[in-house]
Amino acid sequence: MTQLALVIDLNVCVGCHACVTSCKEWNTAGAAGPMGDQNPYGADPTGTFFNRVQTFEVGEFPNTETVHFPKSCLHCEEPPCVPVCPTGASYKRKEDGIVLVDYDKCIGCKYCSWACPYGARELDEQQQVMKKCTLCVDRIYDMSMDEADRKPSCVKACPTSARLFGDIHDPESVVSVAIRESGGYALMPEWGTHPANHYLPRRKTRIKIHEDELERADNPLKVDRQLPKPAMSEPTLDDVTTW
């Protein structure tokens, strides 16, 4: 079994929205029709996107941290959005686990969007059908592209390589290794949706310096104070002074 997914590294995402724009650019030009915008140059522009980047502030000043949070369909392994669809327009592919909407079958009843706890689905106001991330199903199998290009558009666009793509059921894939070794986690695990997409947490690089790494602890002369003890600022000499 294959389950394709994205792994998003919150530690390196800088919130530049490059994935958002490249996603829109690729998918609005795709075979499935445009992703409609309303009022794009007016006061209240709105439109359909598969991918959004949000920003959260964690903690209280001065101990705050900014978390940029890219958000798209997580291609859940137990997708609650699929069984509720009355038409079968929403489905999960057996072969690779991608959750898709058939825009020719969808009646725009919005029920699936109610059944997704993550708000990952958006109704296209222009086409009146439900839209969501396709994991660029029309790129990743396109043999006319270079192999390096057979990746979701967002992954290609990310300047910090915060987005990894692969099969989370293959234990040796880059995504499985990242999840396993860098603390990958799922969103809202409380609903049992088993999202395929995972997130890597913010990480801090810390080194623990012990006192005996600054002060010589193994100097036997220190014990009996046979030698003079110089000031901290003075140069030290092993076995000559006590530091």
Add this chain to the structure above:
Amino acid sequence: MHPAFSVIFLTTFIGAAQGLFLALFTAQSYAAFKLLPQPDSQAFYGWGSLLALALLALGLGASFFHLGHPERAWRTATKWRTSWLSREVIVLPAFMGVVFLYGLAHWLDWHPVLVTLPSGLPVDPTAVLGVVGTVLAFALFVCTAMIYACLKFLAEWHSPLTVANYILLGSASGFTLAAAFAALAAPELVGFLAGWAAIITALGLISRAASLFRNARLKPKSSLRTAIGVKHPRIVQKAQGFMGGSFNTREFFHGRTVAVLRVVKWGFLMGVFVVPLLLLGFGLRGSAEVLSLAFAVQYSGLLAERWFFFAQANHPQNLYYQSIA
């Protein structure tokens, strides 16, 4: 959630129609056992079924306004194995068909005895259709309610009380309508129907109050911590990724103040339960005006109740849409 008027009208219209049909067949059953006088077949059952059919058609019409592609609506009948919405779409027209046949059989006074029960009770087509219609009416209530009750992360809806409320509130409005209708078409049944309407309304008050009580004490399972996976008690959203709104900000927020919600809540408690109960009491003596008023008030109250039902449900996706920029 953002209450959609198409769905509010759909659920209240068909609820009243189902209740009206149940009232008609309840009266017929009582009359069959000679517990009630037999009303005029055409005037009461015939016209009554037509009234129920008209309400069902209104509800069905309203539902189309909810769809982005109504012309593809036939496709909704395909996933009945998994989707309550699909099941509703199948049961609704089936119920309409049975109500039509039931009304037609009464209209034509078609009462050939099909079988005779051991107790000597003759069974005619209207009895068979009535039983089938009753089953379908309850099935339709369950389907409609389960569309909401099956969504487990909408905690306000995810409860057997949702099913109880849809059954009781729909039946209450249907019996009230039946009482008002009987005041014109079969005055001898008014007391019976108005009495049942009052009883079901009172039961509805109990179950709706229970769900209000339950919902006021819900603790949300999801929080920003689980939504973005950062373990910290203080997380605030600084940007949701756009400034002009999106489907997510339109579909899942009602955009009213807490005060408005409170007014609507007390409004529907008065309109669905208290006032109709008083009017039904006055109407027991058979005044068509009072009973019609009771139905009008109760139906308007149900519109408010349904609005509140949607508005009160708090979707976990809202956690991601707390602040614009």
